[in-house]
Amino acid sequence: MATSFCMPDIIKKKRDGNELSSEEIKWVIDRAIGKDGERCDDSQLGALLMAIYLKNMSPSETVSLTSAMTKSGELEWPDSPPDSCKWKLVDKHSTGGVGDKISLVLAPALAACGMKVPMISGRGLAHTGGTLDKMESIPGYNIYLDNDQMTEALETVGCCIVGQTQNLVPADRKLYKTRDITATIESFPLIVASIISKKAAEKIDALILDVKCGKAAFMKTIEEGRKLAKALVNASAGQGIKTRAFLTNMDCPIGNTIGNALEVAESLQCLHGHGPADVVDLVCDLGGNLLDLTDTMPLETGREAIRIAINDGSALKKFRLMLIQQGVEEPLATSLCNIGMDDVDEVWACLKKAAYTTDVKVEKAGYVAAIDGYELAIISRNLGAGRTKDSDKIDHAVGIRLFVKHGSKVNKGDVWLGVYHSGEQSLPTSTIDAINNSLTIQDTEVQPMTTRVIEKVD
Numbered sequence: 456m457a458t459s460f461c462m463p464d465i466i467k468k469k470r471d472g473n474e475l476s477s478e479e480i481k482w483v484i485d486r487a488i489g490k491d492g493e494r495c496d497d498s499q500l501g502a503l504l505m506a507i508y509l510k511n512m513s514p515s516e517t518v519s520l521t522s523a524m525t526k527s528g529e530l531e532w533p534d535s536p537p538d539s540c541k542w543k544l545v546d547k548h549s550t551g552g553v554g555d556k557i558s559l560v561l562a563p564a565l566a567a568c569g570m571k572v573p574m575i576s577g578r579g580l581a582h583t584g585g586t587l588d589k590m591e592s593i594p595g596y597n598i599y600l601d602n603d604q605m606t607e608a609l610e611t612v613g614c615c616i617v618g619q620t621q622n623l624v625p626a627d628r629k630l631y632k633t634r635d636i637t638a639t640i641e642s643f644p645l646i647v648a649s650i651i652s653k654k655a656a657e658k659i660d661a662l663i664l665d666v667k668c669g670k671a672a673f674m675k676t677i678e679e680g681r682k683l684a685k686a687l688v689n690a691s692a693g694q695g696i697k698t699r700a701f702l703t704n705m706d707c708p709i710g711n712t713i714g715n716a717l718e719v720a721e722s723l724q725c726l727h728g729h730g731p732a733d734v735v736d737l738v739c740d741l742g743g744n745l746l747d748l749t750d751t752m753p754l755e756t757g758r759e760a761i762r763i764a765i766n767d768g769s770a771l772k773k774f775r776l777m778l779i780q781q782g783v784e785e786p787l788a789t790s791l792c793n794i795g796m797d798d799v800d801e802v803w804a805c806l807k808k809a810a811y812t813t814d815v816k817v818e819k820a821g822y823v824a825a826i827d828g829y830e831l832a833i834i835s836r837n838l839g840a841g842r843t844k845d846s847d848k849i850d851h852a853v854g855i856r857l858f859v860k861h862g863s864k865v866n867k868g869d870v871w872l873g874v875y876h877s878g879e880q881s882l883p884t885s886t887i888d889a890i891n892n893s894l895t896i897q898d899t900e901v902q903p904m905t906t907r908v909i910e911k912v913d
């Protein structure tokens with residue numbers, strides 16, 4: 456006989472702080488998506504989410520929720536892939552940063568090392584940029600691939616960077632929408648199940664998590680980041696995925712650009728072998744760990760393999776093929792990947808350039824002690840690089856370019872930042888003031904940041 460529960464009893468059980476069984480959780484998720492025509496009332500789902508928000512979930516409840524959501528809509532890959540040996544499917548998730556273009560370099564680098572990377576990415580969230588928005592600054596790039604098209608992309612290229620389709624984890628769509636209107640977004644188990652269910656639905660073998668911590672991240676402290684990382688690793692391992700998380704510093708932006716086309720330009724620089732060290736090193740760290748987790752090669756060799764794929768052009772070749780596979784016309788993909796990219800401004804030979812650029816100069820000599828990534832992200836978003844509501848249209852060409860790093864020595868009058876903008880030719884004084892306020896200069900020498908990685912969690 457089929458198990459039957461009832462929503463008010465389950466809501467009451469959670470409301471009173473009790474643990475739900477995996478059967479109850481699966482039953483609720485089936486009703487949330489209206490499986491077999493049986494749908495719970497939206498108010499009941501909202502009430503349950505609020506009870507979860509207030510009373511939390513145990514690690515085993517979170518694993519059950521993740522499993523139930525995953526099963527609501529998974530991808531299917533061929534049983535006997537044409538390239539003879541078993542696919543090693545891998546992916547990475549970042550909790551969101553400023554200037555975070557890691558995926559654009561990591562996916563093709565991993566593909567060049569023989570991995571299959573079905574990277575399902577998101578749009579910008581709050582002040583953080585989104586990989587899909589960045590990819591869409593390349594004319595023709597199609598983020599909507601169905602399961603068959605993704606399979607073809609993995610067979611022919613090895614990687615794809617796509618958006619969530621209608622039938623991938625519909626339970627997450629339903630829950631996310633309901634969380635959004637019931638003030639329950641910030642619940643740890645709900646965040647964890649939402650993130651991991653989408654990764655588990657890709658049926659990956661290994662996952663690397665980049666949990667950003669600091670001023671420009673959602674997790675402001677290392678303690679918060681560690682708690683989220685542990686919960687994510689636990690839920691992911693509970694789905695049978697080999698998982699490792701890294702807490703990484705996100706006080707100042709990563710790399711030297713913020714904004715969509717500008718970040719594509721910097722990713723191309725990386726793929727030409729001369730990207731900024733903080734981006735390239737993190738790509739090598741995360742990629743090396745995935746090669747290690749899949750038993751492809753030991754960690755150090757893996758890091759080196761990723762670095763080689765970046766430096767010898769094989770990752771760039773994969774990037775070009777991925778663009779073509781996802782709808783970019785071949786001449787444009789070829790031209791974009793053929794630019795030398797000694798300087799990010801070379802990209803405007805292929806992508807739309809902002810109407811104006813304004814240089815901002817250092818007001819006093821000294822050493823760069825801090826660059827406020829959060830403030831710069833808000834400024835970039837207000838220029839049009841991000842959204843404040845769903846319906847906002849992005850201006851892919853606008854953004855910010857940094858000419859200094861944490862620890863740089865600067866003289867008064869040096870250009871430390873370039874703004875790429877549209878609209879009026881001159882920027883409002885309030886914007887220039889906000890930009891200057893985001894830079895902290897001190898008289899004494901500052902040790903440059905040698906690595907973004909704070910700690911590993913597995």
Ligand code: URA
Pocket residue numbers: 645646647649650
């Ligand atoms: N990203 C997701 O996919 N879900 C969340 O709940 C938060 C971030």
